[in-house]
Amino acid sequence: xxxxxxxxxxxxxxxxxxxxxxxxxxxxxxxxxxxxxxxxxxxxxxxxxxxxxxxxxxxxxxxxxxxxxxxxxxxxxxxxxxxxxxxxxxxxxxxxxxxxxxxxxxxxxxxxxxxxxxxxxxxxxxxxxxxxxxxxxxxxxxxxxxxxxxxxxxxxxxxxxxxxxxxxxxxxxxxxxxxxxxxxxxxxxxxxxxxxxxxxxxxxxxxxxxxxxxxxxxxxxxxxxxxxxxxxxxxxxxxxxxxxxxxxxxxxxxxxxxxxxxxxxxxxxxxxxxxxxxxxx
Amino acid sequence: xxxxxxxxxxxxxxxxxxxxxxxxxxxxxxxxxxxxxxxxxxxxxxxxxxxxxxxxxxxxxxxxxxxxxxxxxxxxxxxxxxxxxxxxxxxxxxxxxxxxxxxxxxxxxxxxxxxxxxxxxxxxxxxxxxxxxxxxxxxxxxxxxxxxxxxxxxxxxxxxxxxxxxxxxxxxxxxxxxxxxxxxxxxxxxxxxxxxxxxxxxxxxxxxxxxxxxxxxxxxxxxxxxxxxxxxxxxxxxxxxxxxxxxxxxxxxxxxxxxxxxxxxxxxxxxxxxxxxxxxxxxxxxxxxxxxxxxxxxxxxxxxxxxxxxxxxxxxxxxxxxxxxxxxxxxxxxxxxxxxxxxxxxxxxxxxxxxxxxxxxxxxxxxxxxxxxxxxxxxxxxxxxxxxxxxxxxxxxxxxxxxxxxxxxxxxxxxxxxxxxxxxxxxxxxxxxxxxxx
Numbered sequence: 001x002x003x004x005x006x007x008x009x010x011x012x013x014x015x016x017x018x019x020x021x022x023x024x025x026x027x028x029x030x031x032x033x034x035x036x037x038x039x040x041x042x043x044x045x046x047x048x049x050x051x052x053x054x055x056x057x058x059x060x061x062x063x064x065x066x067x068x069x070x071x072x073x074x075x076x077x078x079x080x081x082x083x084x085x086x087x088x089x090x091x092x093x094x095x096x097x098x099x100x101x102x103x104x105x106x107x108x109x110x111x112x113x114x115x116x117x118x119x120x121x122x123x124x125x126x127x128x129x130x131x132x133x134x135x136x137x138x139x140x141x142x143x144x145x146x147x148x149x150x151x152x153x154x155x156x157x158x159x160x161x162x163x164x165x166x167x168x169x170x171x172x173x174x175x176x177x178x179x180x181x182x183x184x185x186x187x188x189x190x191x192x193x194x195x196x197x198x199x200x201x202x203x204x205x206x207x208x209x210x211x212x213x214x215x216x217x218x219x220x221x222x223x224x225x226x227x228x229x230x231x232x233x234x235x236x237x238x239x240x241x242x243x244x245x246x247x248x249x250x251x252x253x254x255x256x257x258x259x260x261x262x263x264x265x266x267x268x269x270x271x272x273x274x275x276x277x278x279x280x281x
Numbered sequence: 282x283x284x285x286x287x288x289x290x291x292x293x294x295x296x297x298x299x300x301x302x303x304x305x306x307x308x309x310x311x312x313x314x315x316x317x318x319x320x321x322x323x324x325x326x327x328x329x330x331x332x333x334x335x336x337x338x339x340x341x342x343x344x345x346x347x348x349x350x351x352x353x354x355x356x357x358x359x360x361x362x363x364x365x366x367x368x369x370x371x372x373x374x375x376x377x378x379x380x381x382x383x384x385x386x387x388x389x390x391x392x393x394x395x396x397x398x399x400x401x402x403x404x405x406x407x408x409x410x411x412x413x414x415x416x417x418x419x420x421x422x423x424x425x426x427x428x429x430x431x432x433x434x435x436x437x438x439x440x441x442x443x444x445x446x447x448x449x450x451x452x453x454x455x456x457x458x459x460x461x462x463x464x465x466x467x468x469x470x471x472x473x474x475x476x477x478x479x480x481x482x483x484x485x486x487x488x489x490x491x492x493x494x495x496x497x498x499x500x501x502x503x504x505x506x507x508x509x510x511x512x513x514x515x516x517x518x519x520x521x522x523x524x525x526x527x528x529x530x531x532x533x534x535x536x537x538x539x540x541x542x543x544x545x546x547x548x549x550x551x552x553x554x555x556x557x558x559x560x561x562x563x564x565x566x567x568x569x570x571x572x573x574x575x576x577x578x579x580x581x582x583x584x585x586x587x588x589x590x591x592x593x594x595x596x597x598x599x600x601x602x603x604x605x606x607x608x609x610x611x612x613x614x615x616x617x618x619x620x621x622x623x624x625x626x627x628x629x630x631x632x633x634x635x636x637x638x639x640x641x642x643x644x645x646x647x648x649x650x651x652x653x654x655x656x657x658x659x660x661x662x663x664x665x666x667x668x669x670x671x672x673x674x675x676x677x678x679x680x681x682x683x684x685x686x687x688x689x690x691x692x693x694x695x696x697x698x699x700x701x702x703x704x705x706x707x708x709x710x711x712x713x714x715x716x717x718x719x
Binding site for chain 2 (some may be wrong): 031192193194195196197198199203204
């Protein structure tokens with residue numbers, strides 16, 4: 001079994017403060033951590049490896065040299081191989097460019113040792129887009145299951161798996177072929193306290209570093225700022241929603257309250273839909 | 282599980298004592314593991330203060346080329362003696378302080394410790410963080426043979442363990458080197474804030490001509506409400522470390538809240554203008570062992586040595602501790618190297634660690650000031666009465682009221698007599714001299 005986990009090093013947002021003048025995050029002095037969902041993804045991969053009785057877990061990340069720290073934490077959690085994709089040329093990448101780089105890296109890794117499953121956290125806590133995992137699945141043209149919470153079955157021989165995913169109404173149970181790409185919720189696997197021998201192994205481990213040209217070339221048109229069509233127009237804190245209406249069942253009776261609520265919802269719905277129909281027509 | 286995790290030496294704690302020991306042993310060819318409970322070396326540390334470089338130069342002669350993260354060289358230092366509304370300030374500034382590497386730097390240990398630990402790692406030591414040593418492992422004869430940690434499969438073995446665990450000396454107790462917790466009478470509590478100020482503004486306020494100048498001030502008197510203890514103000518690169526340290530006992534007896542004492546200090550009319558507009562970035566408190574020479578633990582047992590705060594290696598009078606810790610760590614490391622060479626890890630062999638330390642300033646200074654803590658506690662007039670008296674006298678001396686100078690001198694002497702008789706003063710001076718001479 002070969003699992004690839006893509007992770008991101010993010011500022012610990014529980015420690016982040018906002019600069020009151022510019023409205024941007026003050027990143028200086030904020031400790032960097034492995035994106036919380038990603039560490040669960042690593043754990044899920046390691047536990048899957050244990051479940052099927054062996055294999056390899058490869059962790060990759062694109063980021064500055066400092067992101068090697070995050071990879072080492074994954075090695076502590078049980079990853080066997082860690083690759084840091086790092087080059088100034090990758091800088092300024094949006095989710096499109098990032099998904100290109102990760103997909104290309106996974107293709108190369110797959111050529112060395114076929115990949116059965118790919119894990120992502122459901123989203124990164126600094127950008128919150130949840131786009132890179134799905135982007136990679138699309139580029140690799142493999143099944144994608146987002147918000148995965150459990151792997152019920154994993155059959156390497158039959159090349160199939162059964163995965164639970166969280167949806168608003170409850171749990172969806174999906175059957176998929178392999179390879180598959182999962183973006184995971186924290187429930188997928190609780191993070192265990194890493195054993196001391198793993199910490200020692202990680203302290204002695206040196207992650208591989210891949211650049212824009214070595215060991216394989218990346219398409220210069222699709223990486224970094226050049227490969228990133230996204231432009232941030234403005235970043236601001238939206239004004240908190242105001243008002244709301246409290247309708248008392250005791251005072252009006254249930255029917256009247258439901259009728260009133262339905263009227264409000266209908267109105268709001270129509271208002272929200274208007275710009276969409278505008279675009280379509 | 283595959284076999285035991287075995288090293289030549291285990292160091293508990295990545296503070297200055299532990300790192301100095303690990304560095305010395307790694308350079309001597311030993312396979313060393315440092316186990317630190319913080320997220321990184323220095324993560325548990327609060328120290329913002331003065332760091333003396335001589336001990337570092339001893340362990341790491343080329344430290345200057347390795348670009349230590351010092352804040353500012355100390356180019357002006359001295360004392361402020363506060364009364365409730367005034368201060369006598371005795372500061373020493375010299376051109377001779379301007380030569381770098383300087384004798385002393387202000388340092389934020391949360392920045393310095395990771396750098397120092399890196400030097401030990403570069404020398405070959407293995408640094409494991411986020412791991413707490415929970416107990417010592419001993420053989421059937423009670424000799425220390427390793428440690429257990431809070432990690433799964435967390436036991437590590439080595440013929441020698443150097444405890445540099447800091448002021449909470451649980452392992453030192455377990456090793457049987459000290460009988461019990463430190464009594465509150467011999468532990469100081471320091472509370473400290475780091476206040477951010479732009480470097481330019483900081484330099485203007487403290488009269489510094491650039492980033493290669495800095496000030497270290499020890500403050501007495503009203504800062505501790507006249508009780509034994511000191512305050513401090515140190516300039517960092519772009520901020521101020523300000524704090525107060527008093528014996529735990531004093532806080533308890535006088536029902537003082539540490540942060541209130543610090544707030545009061547910050548509001549003092551002489552202090553306040555230096556801090557104005559600064560942003561408090563960090564607040565914290567830390568214990569400092571001031572047990573003194575006579576209550577230090579035994580420094581070595583079978584397979585174990587202790588260094589730094591855990592061993593009470595602090596010279597409170599001269600605000601020194603980090604340099605004592607580094608020198609002691611080095612001596613412990615050298616002793617471990619000798620023990621490996623001789624194949625003898627017995628308490629008898631390791632006792633040469635103490636003998637080495639006796640030949641250095643570490644134990645000599647501690648011995649000389651062995652009575653200091655007791656002296657200050659039994660003579661509160663030094664921090665209270667005298668400081669106020671000096672301020673009052675200065676006020677009379679420096680103001681003109683149209684009275685003859687002779688009358689003014691008489692008034693000052695009368696004041697002294699009223700607050701503390703001449704024989705009292707003479708007696709106090711004698712006691713002070715005895716306390717200083719050891």
